[in-house]
Amino acid sequence: MSSIIRKDPRKNWILRNRLHPLHQQMLVAEGAGNNAVVRGPSGLIRKNPHNIGFIGPNGIKRIDRLGGSGTVVAAGQRGEAVDTRLPLVQISNPESWIVVVPDLAGGRLTSHDRDVLGQARQLAAANPACAVVALVFGDLSENLADDSNGLALAGVDRLLHFSGDDWNGYCPEQELAAMLAVHRQLLPQHWLFPDTHLSGNDRALRLATRLEERPAMHAWQIRDGRVTCRAGSERNDVTRSLPKVVALLAECAMPVDDSRHEVLPMALPELPGVLARIQDAGAVAVDPNQIAMAEAGFILSAGNGIHDWEQFHEAARVLGATEGASRVAVDDGFMPRFRQVGATGTWVTARVYVAVGISGAVQHLQGIGACEKVIAINTDAGCDMVKRADLSVIGDSQEILAALIEQVKALRQPAASEGGRHHVA
Amino acid sequence: MSLDKSLKVRVLVSVGQHPKSGRERRADQDSRALELALGMPGFSVGLLHAGSESPALREYLGMGVKAIDVLKQPSSADVVPALVQALRNDSPDLVLCGTRAETGEASGMTPYRVANALGWPLVPAVVSISRGSDGTYEVLQALPRGQRRLLKVRTPFVATVDPAAAEARQSAFGPAQRGQLQAVAVASVADPAANDLEFSPARKRPKRIAAARKATTAAERFKAATVKSASKGGQVLVKETAAEKASAILNLLVAEGVIAVDSPS
Numbered sequence: 001m002s003s004i005i006r007k008d009p010r011k012n013w014i015l016r017n018r019l020h021p022l023h024q025q026m027l028v029a030e031g032a033g034n035n036a037v038v039r040g041p042s043g044l045i046r047k048n049p050h051n052i053g054f055i056g057p058n059g060i061k062r063i064d065r066l067g068g069s070g071t072v073v074a075a076g077q078r079g080e081a082v083d084t085r086l087p088l089v090q091i092s093n094p095e096s097w098i099v100v101v102p103d104l105a106g107g108r109l110t111s112h113d114r115d116v117l118g119q120a121r122q123l124a125a126a127n128p129a130c131a132v133v134a135l136v137f138g139d140l141s142e143n144l145a146d147d148s149n150g151l152a153l154a155g156v157d158r159l160l161h162f163s164g165d166d167w168n169g170y171c172p173e174q175e176l177a178a179m180l181a182v183h184r185q186l187l188p189q190h191w192l193f194p195d196t197h198l199s200g201n202d203r204a205l206r207l208a209t210r211l212e213e214r215p216a217m218h219a220w221q222i223r224d225g226r227v228t229c230r231a232g233s234e235r236n237d238v239t240r241s242l243p244k245v246v247a248l249l250a251e252c253a254m255p256v257d258d259s260r261h262e263v264l265p266m267a268l269p270e271l272p273g274v275l276a277r278i279q280d281a282g283a284v285a286v287d288p289n290q291i292a293m294a295e296a297g298f299i300l301s302a303g304n305g306i307h308d309w310e311q312f313h314e315a316a317r318v319l320g321a322t323e324g325a326s327r328v329a330v331d332d333g334f335m336p337r338f339r340q341v342g343a344t345g346t347w348v349t350a351r352v353y354v355a356v357g358i359s360g361a362v363q364h365l366q367g368i369g370a371c372e373k374v375i376a377i378n379t380d381a382g383c384d385m386v387k388r389a390d391l392s393v394i395g396d397s398q399e400i401l402a403a404l405i406e407q408v409k410a411l412r413q414p415a416a417s418e419g420g421r422h423h424v425a
Numbered sequence: 426m427s428l429d430k431s432l433k434v435r436v437l438v439s440v441g442q443h444p445k446s447g448r449e450r451r452a453d454q455d456s457r458a459l460e461l462a463l464g465m466p467g468f469s470v471g472l473l474h475a476g477s478e479s480p481a482l483r484e485y486l487g488m489g490v491k492a493i494d495v496l497k498q499p500s501s502a503d504v505v506p507a508l509v510q511a512l513r514n515d516s517p518d519l520v521l522c523g524t525r526a527e528t529g530e531a532s533g534m535t536p537y538r539v540a541n542a543l544g545w546p547l548v549p550a551v552v553s554i555s556r557g558s559d560g561t562y563e564v565l566q567a568l569p570r571g572q573r574r575l576l577k578v579r580t581p582f583v584a585t586v587d588p589a590a591a592e593a594r595q596s597a598f599g600p601a602q603r604g605q606l607q608a609v610a611v612a613s614v615a616d617p618a619a620n621d622l623e624f625s626p627a628r629k630r631p632k633r634i635a636a637a638r639k640a641t642t643a644a645e646r647f648k649a650a651t652v653k654s655a656s657k658g659g660q661v662l663v664k665e666t667a668a669e670k671a672s673a674i675l676n677l678l679v680a681e682g683v684i685a686v687d688s689p690s
């Protein structure tokens with residue numbers, strides 16, 4: 001057969017003439033759906049302007065010029081399909097290693113951990129046989145190790161997991177012994193830590209001391225084999241060649257978001273017996289109202305919808321929450337000024353923020369932007385706080401707080417007889 | 426509790442700088458360490474500085490200490506060997522330091538290296554130290570979010586003091602002038618690795634723009650940069666009884682781990 005495109009003038013004529021009685025049939029016969037190729041009389045591909053767009057719900061033709069990036073089109077599909085669609089990266093015989101020790105606060109990957117793992121992946125990309133190992137101490141929350149979740153999507157090729165009761169408390173000496181054993185076994189190129197108070201920072205310094213390395217602490221950029229760190233008082237940057245041990249600040253690199261990794265568990269090295277000279281005697285109960293608002297992890301906040309203030313204070317005490325307030329509650333004199341949350345008060349970072357009788361004015365919502373979980377108790381189901389909240393209960397604050405106090409007390413009953421908590425400033 | 430002999434605590438102090446003006450001053454964390462030491466009954470407090478006799482050191486004297494031992498070191502020296510030498514001669518029961526210096530590289534390695542060289546345990550982020558009943562010391566450690574943890578350690582040990590520890594008292598001018606900077610001549614060890622360090626004024630860190638990398642169209646990039654993550658709209662309970670609503674809240678609080686159920690202390 002020749003490759004010359006034969007034209008059928010009659011067919012073309014009908015296809016061009018939308019008013020021809022056979023036009024629709026001919027379109028279907030030609031398979032000319034919206035995006036099918038239509039050739040003009042000279043064999044050139046023609047664009048049919050009448051085929052662009054689609055008929056909207058009320059019969060009017062709409063043209064979407066967003067290139068498919070509109071909210072409705074994009075949202076649904078992507079979120080769910082991510083796991084299965086991301087390509088799996090496999091490194092079968094790693095020759096070199098980069099070890100990351102994530103914090104895993106509460107057994108979950110923090111965004112800081114993801115950034116550090118992202119940085120590790122960037123470093124590992126230079127060598128296709130370089131694997132990223134996550135060294136994890138303590139228990140993981142469920143399904144973090146599962147391959148389509150958490151660690152796999154964060155870029156972990158191999159997992160070294162020391163778990164069990166021995167590893168859950170504060171055991172820096174034991175962790176150091178484990179890190180040294182891993183170091184001897186793998187001789188990794190780099191050790192990366194999130195530079196966080198007491199976890200990453202402490203581990204990095206202990207390891208570097210024992211390896212007699214000069215670590216790069218407070219590092220925020222790694223580029224061309226050099227690392228830039230924030231020096232003292234945040235006034236200077238120090239740039240130096242990339243050492244073995246690096247503790248990275250948050251947002252040092254983009255987290256991995258376009259691949260999936262294996263998270264193969266590795267055999268744990270033999271650990272020498274460690275004499276623990278620092279004994280962990282457990283957490284100490286802290287008076288929640290002594291914790292600075294900006295630091296507090298759990299805030300019970302009161303607004304104009306509180307009428308029984310005694311009850312509110314009791315609720316905060318029973319729940320063990322730090323108290324907060326909206327501006328109205330402060331202006332009306334029910335709460336001190338330093339308890340005000342919001343644009344002109346404190347910007348809080350609580351993990352859980354309970355807003356009782358707060359309408360959710362923008363100035364207030366700004367202040368709780370960094371909160372993870374927001375719970376609203378309000379009489380008005382349409383208020384902005386309910387839109388922001390992860391859980392909203394609609395009803396009178398007094399009744400709900402009373403029920404909550406009762407239930408928490410019931411939950412704590414067996415322990416209540418053991419005597420008072422001891423408070424620390 | 427009566428103490429037969431006086432215990433010795435040594436505080437390692439450095440010269441700090443004001444974060445805005447850069448003027449020399451006492452380092453904030455080191456002065457908190459000194460404050461902690463001064464507040465420990467039964468301890469005699471001594472100060473140790475390795476470097477030059479900077480006038481800023483007098484601010485520590487103004488907190489109520491008679492003298493500082495200054496181990497004379499050139500600015501290019503590694504101060505750890507000198508400190509370790511001095512501490513070995515002195516054999517204190519406890520060494521306190523700040524977590525991080527205010528000048529130079531400020532990696533926070535000094536306390537760790539000192540502890541390692543002395544073979545003592547290092548306890549980081551301490552806010553208070555008190556004597557326990559069984560000869561150990563009860564050390565309160567600052568955790569994130571204002572939480573505290575109790576540790577038990579035997580002396581001798583090295584501790585770094587957390588910025589959350591009690592603020593240092595004011596420095597009084599008169600005592601600061603009367604106090605002594607006692608120069609001690611010690612050998613110094615050069616720090617060749619410091620030559621690799623390149624100092625420059627701190628650059629502003631770039632702000633991260635959410636998900637900009639994935640965006641293919643201008644509209645997407647614009648949206649990623651401007652739109653706040655739209656609230657998905659959480660669960661709303663309207664018809665349930667007050668008790669059911671309260672238990673829904675309680676379940677979430679327990680799931681988030683902010684309410685301790687089984688182990689109240």
Ligand SMILES: Cc1cc2nc3c(=O)[nH]c(=O)nc-3n(C[C@H](O)[C@H](O)[C@H](O)COP(=O)(O)OP(=O)(O)OC[C@H]3O[C@@H](n4cnc5c(N)ncnc54)[C@H](O)[C@@H]3O)c2cc1C
Pocket residue numbers: 302303304305306307325326327328329340341342343344345356357358359360361362363364367377378379380383395396397398
């Ligand atoms: C320049 C400026 C700065 C500001 N800065 C701040 C700031 O930093 N922080 C801040 O908070 N505000 C700030 N505001 C004020 C802000 O605009 C709002 O006025 C304020 O946040 C409203 O407080 P509220 O939600 O407690 O009160 P309201 O808006 O009166 O809301 C009360 C809510 O309680 C509910 N309610 C009533 N009775 C009950 C009941 N029995 N049980 C349950 N719910 C009930 C109502 O449905 C309502 O939603 C600022 C305003 C300005 C102009």
